[in-house]
Amino acid sequence: MSDISGASGEVELVQLLTPEGERLEHPEYSFSGDDDQIKNFYHDMVLTRRVDAEATALQRQGELGLWASCLGQEAAQVGSGRALGKQDFVFPTYREHGVAWCLGVDPLHLLALFRGIDLGGWDSQQSRFHLYTIVIGAQTLHATGYAMGVERDGLVGTGDPDRDMAVVCYFGDGATSEGDVSEAFIFASSYNAPIVFICQNNQWAISEPIERQSRIPLYRRASGFGFPGVRVDGNDVLAVYAATTAALERARSGSGPSLIEAYTYRMGAHTTSDDPTKYRLADELEHWRLKDPIERVRAYLRRSGSGDDPFFADVEAEASDYAADLRARCLALPDPEMLDFFDWVYAEQTTHLAEQKAHYAEYLATFEDVSQAPVDGLAPAQSASGRQPQPAYPRGVH
Amino acid sequence: MSDISGASGEVELVQLLTPEGERLEHPEYSFSGDDDQIKNFYHDMVLTRRVDAEATALQRQGELGLWASCLGQEAAQVGSGRALGKQDFVFPTYREHGVAWCLGVDPLHLLALFRGIDLGGWDSQQSRFHLYTIVIGAQTLHATGYAMGVERDGLVGTGDPDRDMAVVCYFGDGATSEGDVSEAFIFASSYNAPIVFICQNNQWAISEPIERQSRIPLYRRASGFGFPGVRVDGNDVLAVYAATTAALERARSGSGPSLIEAYTYRMGAHTTSDDPTKYRLADELEHWRLKDPIERVRAYLRRSGSGDDPFFADVEAEASDYAADLRARCLALPDPEMLDFFDWVYAEQTTHLAEQKAHYAEYLATFEDVSQAPVDGLAPAQSASGRQPQPAYPRGVH
Amino acid sequence: MITLTMAKALNAGMRRALEADPKVVIAGEDVGKLGGVFRVTEGLQKDFGEHRVIDSPLAESGIVGTAVGMALRGYRPVCEIQFDGFVYPAFDQIVSQLARLHYRSRGLLQMPIVIRVPYGGGIGAVEHHSESPEAYFCHTPGLKVVTCSDPVDAYWMIQQAIASDDPIIFFEPKRRYHERAELDESLAPAPLHSARVARPGTDVTLIAYGPMVKTCLDAAEAAAEEGHQLEVIDLRTLSPLDMAVVYESVQKTGRVVTVHEAQLNLGLGAELAARITEQCFYSLEAPVLRVGGFDIPYPPSRVEEEYLPDLDRVLDMVDRSLAY
Amino acid sequence: MITLTMAKALNAGMRRALEADPKVVIAGEDVGKLGGVFRVTEGLQKDFGEHRVIDSPLAESGIVGTAVGMALRGYRPVCEIQFDGFVYPAFDQIVSQLARLHYRSRGLLQMPIVIRVPYGGGIGAVEHHSESPEAYFCHTPGLKVVTCSDPVDAYWMIQQAIASDDPIIFFEPKRRYHERAELDESLAPAPLHSARVARPGTDVTLIAYGPMVKTCLDAAEAAAEEGHQLEVIDLRTLSPLDMAVVYESVQKTGRVVTVHEAQLNLGLGAELAARITEQCFYSLEAPVLRVGGFDIPYPPSRVEEEYLPDLDRVLDMVDRSLAY
Numbered sequence A, B: 001m002s003d004i005s006g007a008s009g010e011v012e013l014v015q016l017l018t019p020e021g022e023r024l025e026h027p028e029y030s031f032s033g034d035d036d037q038i039k040n041f042y043h044d045m046v047l048t049r050r051v052d053a054e055a056t057a058l059q060r061q062g063e064l065g066l067w068a069s070c071l072g073q074e075a076a077q078v079g080s081g082r083a084l085g086k087q088d089f090v091f092p093t094y095r096e097h098g099v100a101w102c103l104g105v106d107p108l109h110l111l112a113l114f115r116g117i118d119l120g121g122w123d124s125q126q127s128r129f130h131l132y133t134i135v136i137g138a139q140t141l142h143a144t145g146y147a148m149g150v151e152r153d154g155l156v157g158t159g160d161p162d163r164d165m166a167v168v169c170y171f172g173d174g175a176t177s178e179g180d181v182s183e184a185f186i187f188a189s190s191y192n193a194p195i196v197f198i199c200q201n202n203q204w205a206i207s208e209p210i211e212r213q214s215r216i217p218l219y220r221r222a223s224g225f226g227f228p229g230v231r232v233d234g235n236d237v238l239a240v241y242a243a244t245t246a247a248l249e250r251a252r253s254g255s256g257p258s259l260i261e262a263y264t265y266r267m268g269a270h271t272t273s274d275d276p277t278k279y280r281l282a283d284e285l286e287h288w289r290l291k292d293p294i295e296r297v298r299a300y301l302r303r304s305g306s307g308d309d310p311f312f313a314d315v316e317a318e319a320s321d322y323a324a325d326l327r328a329r330c331l332a333l334p335d336p337e338m339l340d341f342f343d344w345v346y347a348e349q350t351t352h353l354a355e356q357k358a359h360y361a362e363y364l365a366t367f368e369d370v371s372q373a374p375v376d377g378l379a380p381a382q383s384a385s386g387r388q389p390q391p392a393y394p395r396g397v398h
Numbered sequence C, D: 001m002i003t004l005t006m007a008k009a010l011n012a013g014m015r016r017a018l019e020a021d022p023k024v025v026i027a028g029e030d031v032g033k034l035g036g037v038f039r040v041t042e043g044l045q046k047d048f049g050e051h052r053v054i055d056s057p058l059a060e061s062g063i064v065g066t067a068v069g070m071a072l073r074g075y076r077p078v079c080e081i082q083f084d085g086f087v088y089p090a091f092d093q094i095v096s097q098l099a100r101l102h103y104r105s106r107g108l109l110q111m112p113i114v115i116r117v118p119y120g121g122g123i124g125a126v127e128h129h130s131e132s133p134e135a136y137f138c139h140t141p142g143l144k145v146v147t148c149s150d151p152v153d154a155y156w157m158i159q160q161a162i163a164s165d166d167p168i169i170f171f172e173p174k175r176r177y178h179e180r181a182e183l184d185e186s187l188a189p190a191p192l193h194s195a196r197v198a199r200p201g202t203d204v205t206l207i208a209y210g211p212m213v214k215t216c217l218d219a220a221e222a223a224a225e226e227g228h229q230l231e232v233i234d235l236r237t238l239s240p241l242d243m244a245v246v247y248e249s250v251q252k253t254g255r256v257v258t259v260h261e262a263q264l265n266l267g268l269g270a271e272l273a274a275r276i277t278e279q280c281f282y283s284l285e286a287p288v289l290r291v292g293g294f295d296i297p298y299p300p301s302r303v304e305e306e307y308l309p310d311l312d313r314v315l316d317m318v319d320r321s322l323a324y
């Protein structure tokens, strides 16, 4: 039988910055950027965390239906998001707010989705950040197909940095159990697709610990499908950046897929609907709090002297302003119009739906006749108690 | 990145009997049986091949709708089938005729299925051989669930050979790409289920060569899921027997799942509907013909002196008689009755179906009124040209 | 006599089933310590152990596929699919395996499996959490499909479903999880595959199930004030349909409005309309009219109240029916 | 003017599409060297290369899911599902992703993907090779569903489907693959989403599609000898339905029989019956009657001829309709 050593043995974890803020050397990976770049990482992580906190607050106040916090995963997201080249394309789950930030997606779009205004309002082609995918694992196949397309477009291995491109696909530890993810690995390997799979192993899939999904480190899953995998400290923005950069290079050069397991921790609840005290111990949280991705960068910057009080204060202030503005913009979001949704089902509208829309519009009009002016955009649906007088019924094609 | 050595390097293949019929030693696996047992293997393989050939002939003569030949895979099937303990339970694909043979399933049942008489007529609980599963990979989850049940029943790791049991699940090389198979690996690993996955890598999934499904040897897939895998010479009945015995022991003892890749070759067409000349070269076939699983056992038995002319002649004669009898029994199979199928949909019949059945019976009766005696069981359906006079129409609940 | 919510009633029903038969097991994502995202399995793992209340890996096909295997081993698995929109990855195992093994084996094998699916909208959720996929399963022979509309039915029906030797897709109207009712255990439950007249009436028959039963009862109440007596039928069983109850009602009222959250096109209302028209052709004063979700994917939650049939839309259709 | 089979017509249509647009790619199991198990893609890989005619790993969810990704990259994938019964593993990707990305993106993204599915029975195949799963897809908003009944339609419709910016499930009646017809390329094709009157008549309307069109035409022929003029409608598009053609016919005949191979319960006949009854209530002389597969899983091939609607069963239902 083939050995499965490593199953229980020590697992190597690529780390370039310790929780205490010390830089480390690694034989294979290194961070070649300067402290300005690290300051930018810091900035992005703080802003990401602040946006995330604001969204959580908005949800608590009833302004969002739900929020999936990325608290604790900022390094995994910003480190990989900032490693992306300007042609690369990203397929996220529903929690990649930090990656969205790096790609310039206005967080307002994320809020709008969780507010129940739309199902994804950003221009994914323009931002190179695909819409959030909620069905676990489904996006891994989309990402693989996209990468197959890139390869067919001749945009790998040309050696031209303005042409070669790669695809990055995010998913969680729980997702690795879905058949789609394994199928994505198979297609990616079979067609040597230019893709980097990034699994943020935050230790939990709602209430299920990683052990339910895998009894060996997740990065090793890749080897069984014929491509390399690596585990990096997901709370170390430098390590994540370095590993992602290397994997992207590999993909762009035509050497095929690889898997990065960013070993991190979900510091918050699964979503605002969740109560993690039901299934996990406070100790664990404490243990991971000491590994905070932002604190270690702050410690490093202080230590190296690149970050001083004014810098930290500025970032803090910017974050607060940003959050306040975001909140205001969120509250100002107009509600959607039911009638519009009929037009988005097909590229080429059908008679059936056009009629259904028209009938619904007629139906709505019967309410307006009565009340003259609806109190707000939702008026018709709210009038369930006070019925209108008998309207002249159009014979409906339902 | 984790190494993926072995991807291109030499792959170890467990072999205990060479194509020339020479016995080999292996550090980990050995065959401890005697030559009588090997003669039994020979007998089973010859009978399997003969049954298979008869079925192919029956199909050619229009007596079966289809046949999926196991030609060339007799060692993989008999070697593993004969390793099963008397409690073990098997989940086959649609090609495990040799395993069915080992478990005492009357080949007539297999013929009946491919004749279109039923969808699996044997008592799978009694024979410990589940019904054939045609949807690729689906049975791997059933097998895993069954093994989870066995574990819950406390029938692993008791040390009592009359109690401990394991499950064997067969699938093809192509099947490894289906999400279900990966999910089965995950469940089996997560619950440490007593199961042996046997992948008969016959190099082809209809017209697709193994390279389309995996760029590294298939047995290595297991390691990424946290359990051991091994590649054995699938045309070597001793190696397959030894590896299966070891894997079953492991499973029964409570050490969990393992994967055996039986490296073999589909000597025939995918099924009788297929024309392999469209996609593969004759050379390849020639190459594998030299590795025939039966020939090498015959060579060994001759060499060791355990098999003499009368023995071989006896087996041959038995095979011929068996095949002739099987053919006769196949031709004598009665056709099924459409009306019966209404009763097999639910354990507890519904009013709806009972009515539908009754209406259909009434409808059929209108034909019988006309022709008095139907020519054969299919008479009603064949009367499309000569319509009956207006029947008294029962108001149908369709 | 106790008062309990539908969620608690389902929990109590499963507890009963686990107690009654050691072969009953529960499986699904987060059904263990967490007790399910709706807490419907709360406390069961604690009391019955990890071997009987099983947290599954995140793989729906795996959950159903392994349940099929466990059933072959003599178990009676009750699978939870976390939300309606996540049942599709298990579709193949449900449609091609679960639904057919009894048939494939000519009646030899049984598949006593229940697949619980919290379904329907109205809870302000994100995409894939508000679907009504029941028609897919009703169109699939070999499955039985039921849905409860109140805690009392929930309590009994889940036990009956678990006791059934046929595979049952059990739809739970998630927006009714927290509505309460009194349960009198001394009253014998109705058979699982029977419909019931939830409110008698003479003018128009409303046919509903699951979450829409309450909506229809409210509509009937409102209509009564306007002088129309609506009869409300709670189907309870969607496959097989209990048409006898329906036909009896239609023969009396001559008018029918079907109501469901699912998209109209090929929703249950279509089958009801077809059967009713065939069977009660001469009794119908008006065509069977249908209220349902529009033929668009479920919209974001800010407009879901408009998407979902409500009292007004039901009454509007009643008026149209009466106008014939 | 050439004579060709439906299989060849589909092949020719795909060849045209591959020639016309470099973004068109074909993917599926065995579509390459083998040309598909029905040879419908024969020769295409040889002529267009492995980058455009792609043998996929054996994974249906993967085939559709990667097609979605390729479409996002600007390709127009045409996926082949080898047999009807193997479309279910891809159900989630089809229903939750393919059908919704246009909607999810508020119209920004397009999903010009065709999923070809050889479907239906009558070829003496083993289990899972004779199914008619069209209703599942018709019930799914965001998808369009079409089916051809003869080589000429096959030739044009596959090209129109590939040219469409909406996702289309393209059902091919496999038992008609080898039937021949004459193709006159100079005649303009009908729009993709239109039904057609395949045979005009006055007494009863038969509504069919795919493999059943021929059966209905035969039935109409037989009925004519008995003095009944049946109008046969070939739906061609199952979602959206082209109801205008249907209503016009029904207003003329007042009697309808729907015919499909799929199980009756919640099959297309149900939706047709519901809509027709609503829209033509006062024109109907009889209820819409339905002929279809029985509500049981497809049986083994030795009895499939009994399971499948045939001329006798269609005529029997016509007689019942006329008896009203």
Ligand SMILES: Cc1ncc(C[n+]2csc(CCOP(=O)(O)OP(=O)(O)O)c2C)c(N)n1
Residues within 6 Å of the ligand: A095, A134, A135, A136, A171, A172, A173, A174, A175, A176, A202, A204, A205, A206, A266, A270, C029, C058, C060, C082, C086, C089
């Ligand atoms: C197919 C599917 N099944 C179930 C769910 C419900 N669900 C949402 S998130 C989640 C856990 C995901 O865990 P993981 O992949 O580790 O990602 P994380 O949430 O930890 O980032 C589950 C079960 C879903 N969205 N999709």
Ligand SMILES: Cc1ncc(C[n+]2csc(CCOP(=O)(O)OP(=O)(O)O)c2C)c(N)n1
Residues within 6 Å of the ligand: B095, B134, B135, B136, B171, B172, B173, B174, B175, B176, B202, B204, B205, B206, B266, B270, D029, D058, D060, D082, D086, D089
């Ligand atoms: C889900 C599914 N997809 C497609 C098919 C059609 N099909 C039948 S056998 C086969 C190839 C299987 O190859 P492999 O797993 O290697 O087994 P082998 O036939 O070589 O024994 C295919 C594609 C199927 N039966 N099920």
Ligand SMILES: [Mg+2]
Residues within 6 Å of the ligand: A172, A173, A174, A200, A201, A202, A203, A204, A205, A206, A266
């Ligand atoms: Mg996680």
Ligand SMILES: [Mg+2]
Residues within 6 Å of the ligand: B172, B173, B174, B200, B201, B202, B203, B204, B205, B206, B266
């Ligand atoms: Mg094979």
